Amino acid sequence: MGWSTRQVASLAGTTVNTVRHYHRVGLLDVPDRASNGYKQYEVRHLVRLLRIRRLRDLGVPLERIEHVGGNGDPSSEALAAIDADLALSIERLQRARAEISAVMQGSSATDVPSGFEDVAARLSAPERALMLIYSQLYDEDAMADLRKMLETHRDDVTAEFDGLAPDADETQRRQLAEKYAPKVARSLAEYPWLSDPAEHLSQSPELAHETLFQSIVALYNPAQIDVLARASVIAQELLPKMADGRSE
Known part of the structure; x- marks a missing residue:
C-alpha cells in the first residue's frame, strides 16, 4: 500500500502543490495509480522528495538539483x-x-544608490530620484563620475535652480540659464561621455533616452526644464572657448 499525494507531502515536510510542481519540472517521477485512480507513492518517491528538500535547504536552486546529485551522487x-x-x-x-x-x-540614506550616501544630504529630492534612475541606466564608471560631479556641485546657482517657481517669468529663466550654463559646460568638458553616453549605458540607447526624458519631465517643473534646455544650448557654445583656454 502506497501513500497519497497529501500523505507523501506531509511525510516529506512539503506541500501538495510543491510535489505537483516537482512532477511538472521533471524532478520527481509520477507514480502509478491505484485502481481508484489515485496516485500511489512508494518509498523511492519519499526518499527522492527528502533528498530534494535537503538540497533546497542548502540553497540549491531547483534547476541545478539534477546537476548536484538529486539521486544521491553529488x-x-x-x-x-x-x-x-x-x-x-x-x-x-x-x-x-x-x-x-x-x-x-x-x-x-536609502533614497540614493549605494556609494552616494556621503553626498545624499546635499542633493535635492529630484536629484536623489535621478541618481536612483541613473544607477539603472549607467555602468559603474559613469556612476563614479556622477558622484564626483555631485561632491562639489552645490552652490548658489544650484539653490536658485532648485527654488525656481513653475511660473517664473522669461527674465528669470533666461538669467538663470546663463548662470547655470557654465556649470553644464564644465561637466561636459570634464566628462565628455555625457554628450555621448552610449559606451556607458547598461540599457539600450532608446530605452535610456526615453527614461531620462520621462524622468526629467516628471521630477522638474516647466520653468526648470526650460532653464535646463537653455543652459544646455549655451553650454555647447561655451565648450570650444573652454577647450581653447585649457590649451593655452
Whole structure:
C-alpha cells in the first residue's frame, strides 16, 4: 500500500502543490495509480522528495538539483558553483546589513544608490530620484563620475535652480540659464561621455533616452526644464572657448 499525494507531502515536510510542481519540472517521477485512480507513492518517491528538500535547504536552486546529485551522487564541480553563488549572496547580505545599520544610526540614506550616501544630504529630492534612475541606466564608471560631479556641485546657482517657481517669468529663466550654463559646460568638458553616453549605458540607447526624458519631465517643473534646455544650448557654445583656454 502506497501513500497519497497529501500523505507523501506531509511525510516529506512539503506541500501538495510543491510535489505537483516537482512532477511538472521533471524532478520527481509520477507514480502509478491505484485502481481508484489515485496516485500511489512508494518509498523511492519519499526518499527522492527528502533528498530534494535537503538540497533546497542548502540553497540549491531547483534547476541545478539534477546537476548536484538529486539521486544521491553529488557533483563536486556543481556543488562548488553553488558554494560560490552562496558566498556572493552572503557578501551581498552582509553589505545590506551594514547599510541598514548605517541608516538606523542616521549616517546613511536609502533614497540614493549605494556609494552616494556621503553626498545624499546635499542633493535635492529630484536629484536623489535621478541618481536612483541613473544607477539603472549607467555602468559603474559613469556612476563614479556622477558622484564626483555631485561632491562639489552645490552652490548658489544650484539653490536658485532648485527654488525656481513653475511660473517664473522669461527674465528669470533666461538669467538663470546663463548662470547655470557654465556649470553644464564644465561637466561636459570634464566628462565628455555625457554628450555621448552610449559606451556607458547598461540599457539600450532608446530605452535610456526615453527614461531620462520621462524622468526629467516628471521630477522638474516647466520653468526648470526650460532653464535646463537653455543652459544646455549655451553650454555647447561655451565648450570650444573652454577647450581653447585649457590649451593655452
